[in-house]
Amino acid sequence: QKEVEQNSGPLSVPEGAIASLNCTYSDRVSQSFFWYRQYSGKSPELIMSIYSNGDKEDGRFTAQLNKASQYVSLLIRDSQPSDSATYLCAVNIFGGMRFGAGTRLTVKP
Amino acid sequence: GAGVSQSPSNKVTEKGKDVELRCDPISGHTALYWYRQSLGQGLEFLIYFQGNSAPDKSGLPSDRFSAERTGGSVSTLTIQRTQQEDSAVYLCASSFIDEHEQFFGPGTRLTVL
Numbered sequence: 001q002k003e004v005e006q007n008s009g010p011l012s013v014p015e016g017a018i019a020s021l022n023c024t025y026s027d028r029v030s031q032s033f034f035w036y037r038q039y040s041g042k043s044p045e046l047i048m049s050i051y052s053n054g055d056k057e058d059g060r061f062t063a064q065l066n067k068a069s070q071y072v073s074l075l076i077r078d079s080q081p082s083d084s085a086t087y088l089c090a091v092n093i094f095g096g097m098r099f100g101a102g103t104r105l106t107v108k109p
Numbered sequence: 110g111a112g113v114s115q116s117p118s119n120k121v122t123e124k125g126k127d128v129e130l131r132c133d134p135i136s137g138h139t140a141l142y143w144y145r146q147s148l149g150q151g152l153e154f155l156i157y158f159q160g161n162s163a164p165d166k167s168g169l170p171s172d173r174f175s176a177e178r179t180g181g182s183v184s185t186l187t188i189q190r191t192q193q194e195d196s197a198v199y200l201c202a203s204s205f206i207d208e209h210e211q212f213f214g215p216g217t218r219l220t221v222l
Contacts, residue, residue, distance in 0.1 A: 034210060043200060043213040044152070088152065090211075096165045097142060097202075097211060101151035 003027065004091050006100035014108050019076040021103050023089030026070070032092035033065055035074045037085045038102065044088055048074065079107040111135075113214035115201050121220045122191055130186040130217045134203030141184050142211060143176060144200045152200065158184060191221045 006023050013019045021035075032051055036044035048063040050056045050072065056063045062075040072091075076083055084107050089100040114133045122128050134141050143155040154168040158178040169175070173191075178184040188195055198218050202211040 032209070043216055046210050046212065049210050096154050096157045096168065098154060099144075099152040 002100075003093060003098040004089055004100040006087075006089050006103050008101055008103060010104040010106055012106045012108060013079050015079060015081060017079050017107075019079045019083065019105055019107070021074040021076075021087050021089075021105070023072045023074075023091075023100055024070055025072070025089075025091045025093075025098075027091065027093045028067075028070065030091045030093055033063070033072045034090040034092075034097075035061075035063060035072075036088040036090060036099075037083075038088055039085045047087075076105075079105075081107050081109050083107050113201055113203050113212055115199075115214040115217050117217060118215065119218045119220075121222065123222050124193060125190055127187065127189045128191055128219065130188075130199050130201075130219070132184045132186070132201030132203075132214060134182065134184070134201070135212060138203035138205050138212075139181065140204045140206060140209070140211075141178060142202045142204075143184070143186050144202065145170075145197045146200060146216075147197045155186070188219075191219075193221050195219060196221045 004025050035048045038044045050063040050065045060077045064073045086102040086104045088102045090097050116131045141158045145153045156176050160181050161178050173189045176186045198216040200216045201214045204211045
């Protein structure tokens with residue numbers, strides 16, 4: 001089992017819709033969870049961090065964490081074409097960050 | 110500096126040569142991480158430093174790879190006797206403390222001919 005798993009996609013949503021990205025992780029003791037966005041040819045950039053169970057909202061982005069189910073998700077409301085990118089889920093495991101393979105999101109105008 | 114910097118931005122080398130990649134983290138960040146990303150692939154964790162020590166070297170692909178960090182700041186990733194499969198983008202990231210948000214540098218694109 002991979003340490004961090006994501007649906008590779010591609011995920012395609014129309015402009016204005018909600019995009020839902022999911023991630024599961026294997027290490028029950030992980031305490032820190034992150035979502036990064038990576039445009040083609042660029043470095044990952046941090047979107048959200050979440051440390052406690054529940055929801056965390058930041059503008060159009062909402063991160064959701066369920067430690068019992070070892071599940072973290074990212075919702076993007078009112079999706080824009082500029083949101084088209086690969087979204088990486090990251091989990092801190094024993095000090096080293098482990099990344100999922102990423103989900104490619106395309107928002108169609 | 111304002112962000113993580115890496116040098117060189119691009120490196121082309123011949124198979125069998127040694128290369129050194131440099132990372133300069135954000136000032137004040139104690140944790141530093143190296144990753145590798147092959148074309149179209151996810152991020153592969155290589156090594157992380159807390160201060161000058163490396164608690165986790167488990168991601169280094171082989172003994173041809175080594176890394177050091179001095180003065181709690183700059184880090185160098187060295188690849189000896191490069192192979193074509195070493196071709197990738199090498200990314201460095203730093204964070205204020207372990208388990209905190211990581212911020213990435215622009216990466217070094219390594220091409221081994």
